[in-house]
Amino acid sequence: MPRMTPQAELDQLLALIAAQPDGWGIEAITQALGDSMKRRTLQRRLATLVAQGQVLMQGEARAVRYVRVVQAVATLQAPMAVVEAAGGPYVPTSPEGEAIKAFVRQPRTKRPPVGYQLSFLEQYHPNHTAYLPQSLRDQLHTMGSASNGHTPAGTFARDILNRLLIDLSWASSQLEGNTYSRLDTERLIELGQAAEGKDALETQMILNHKQAIEYLVLDPAHAQLTPDCIIALHAFLSDGLMADATAVGRLRRRAVEIGGSVYLPVALPQRLEELFGIVMQMAAQIDDPFEQAFFLMVHLPYLQPFEDVNKRTSRLAANIPLIRHNLCPLSFIDVPQSAYVDAMIGVYELNRFELLRDVFVWAYERSCQQYVAVKQNLVPPDIFRLRYRQILSEVVAAIVKNNEAATAAAVNARVPATVAVADKAHFTQLVLEEFAALHAGNAVRFGIRPLELAAWQDLHSGAG
Template sequence: MSRVTPTQELDRLVELIASAPGGVGIEAIEQQLGTPLHRRTLQRRLAVLVAQQRIDMLGERRTARYHRRAAPADRAAEPEHTWRTAPAQDDLPVSAAGAEIRDHVTQPRHLRSPVGYRQSFLEQYHPNHTAYLPPALREQLHAMGRSPAQQTPAGTFAKDILNRLLIDLSWASSHLEGNTYSRLDTERLIEFGQAAEGKDALETQMILNHKQAIEYLVLSPDNARVQTDTLIALHALLSDGLMADPSAVGRVRRRAVEIGGSVYLPLALPQRLEELLGIVVQMAAEITDPFEQAFFLMVHLPYLQPFEDVNKRVSRLAANIPFIRHNLCPLSFIDVPQQAYVNAMLGVYELNRVDLLRDVFVWAYERSCQQYVAVQQTLVPPDIFRLRHRQALAEVVAAIVRQGEAVTEQAVKSKIPASVPVAEHAHFCTLVLSEFASLHAGNAVRFGIRPLEFSAWQRR
């Protein structure tokens, strides 16, 4: 946990900067302080004052000059350039602590000290006692994320908005990795299988991998659990065709890795990685609040780097597991600026501080909820009969398709399982026939039917 800077020290800095009407550079500030102070410490304190709007920073970081911020009443009489702050580094509002982290991680690498994996960062967390998200913030997130499907079986809401979620999350998560597909390109690829012209095949593969991984979680609620097997499966789906070593797909890494642009050096010993991955998963599974659980996974999975690559993608989909299970609005990462997310992760890697990532997480979740408000309002109220017999419905539809039978009332009745009461057979039969009326290769996956199986049934 970071130390709190005494108010007197910050006040002294403001007075020193105010004594130079034309602004002052960081070297001059160091000289005037008189007492030795590490450059990074001084930069952090200046970042706090900028975030508190007590001073302004003009110019690039290395040549910046700091000015005492004028009172609002005095500003109208001053030329704009004397009080306008430097352009924001990204589009997200951040807390003072988040700004301090961002100030540190955006320094050149040679000014940041190399660090390794600190197990103490994990050991300091105690599920349901430690909290990265304060109680008031969790209440706010719960209020934003409630869905119409709150009282229905786990995963119902995610299934209801699956088509929209597939496009949003596949595109946004891939975009955070530098993928240049547009949202419209992504929609065409997912809905019609049309790869965008001029795009690298690996970018297309990345989008399709996301689609498959999301369907893995949403279409089979038993898969949406915080357990090691689920994370391994997500990695296998997300990294398929993207790894230099195909044997590294769906496997804990066996070699050392580096983080591009960071001074963080992840743990290298394979046996230790497997042990720590098990501990991270066990701790996450014990967390009862879905938002705290999601955020914990976003912090500690990338920090551990259990796989050779694709760790952040795994963490973003894993963070949606508690939302799927609790029928909360999913986290699609829509419109999150790539640099804001990168800076937040660097703060975790190099400082073991979560403030900036928490800022990004909260902003991203609120944005996702805003995106799905319209979707929620247009949802048809759930069919309770269909929900109650969803398993039987899937079994009958899949059986008719795989056995190549014609869709008749007799064929349906011959396959109704014992779980459907005799008194409800007529209603159930009508439900199955109506499902076949709208069945096509794109939505047949809801019943576990692969595209090739559906095509073979159509030909028959």
């Protein structure tokens, strides 16, 4: 009798499990197969089907049963609202997502500890395996594409940068338990005003997001699917937040645990570095930007390459392919923390991605609702002004506070060395334009009090 191929064995096993709606225990499966498959081979094939999301494990120890999963993916035919579920808001979920949610919400004592499963990564073959079906990717492309023809990479993200800085910084931080409101975040990013009564680490987390987003958007050359780019994002996002300062922007060198999960990530540094390189190499090979984005959201947190700040890094990394293909960015705005946490535990403990896919799809539609429809009404930001925004504010404030006339000579005398020589003339012109538009209502942007401005205007009225 010719030996069956691994795929044929998987198909045979899947058909057998599907024939029993209540599922099979491994002993029953062994008896049904007879001598056609050795027990160790059966265990490997079952693990493969579970990792692929085609079979669900229910129960524990000897009571484990294997149940066929009915494949379904949330559609985008109508706008999705946040669903109210037990314990608070949730996203609409597929049947697979509901099964994962039910599993991960069991007490930890009913969830056996699991380690990193290399097979989960090995079973993924770029451009052959797809976590997001083609029909779903087509819908995401339709939603996220800018209707402005062929424009340079990053144009979409730069056009909405001011809003993206606030929305993504706030939403991503909120998923980590940050208590800043969106209004607090807006004041911090635009005016530099930290919210009263907030922990300094929460403020730092918001500002770190701002810097990391600007790193990706202001210079599209930075937005690359390379290990160096991911490490740079981690350096921005973890700055000032790590107990060990040397762990900022560095692959971890010690074992870590995941709060609220029974998952134990890879501990050996050399193995971790090797796997990180493989994950990034595989991500770079994926053609579709949405599949790339989702692959990073699954496998970066699952690997846990850094001591902390892994999920934040993965959320910004997911935007790299979207920026590179000039698609609407993913801000995670309004994503319920409980849904995201459940979805990540499903990846950690079950190697199941369907609930995270539900979250990803809902989050992207929400982002598109925020940005695509209003993009045409936004005034594109001046990238030059954004680059020198802080320095510009300091020069304007210094001239007013020192009662100097707003002349080209006065501005030139205060231009710091951090302004490139080739940019000085444009910078001076921009400062003078700010003075031409300066009034009591907008002077607060430069930290100038109304009385200071009034005194300066009385002294220099007509000067220029």
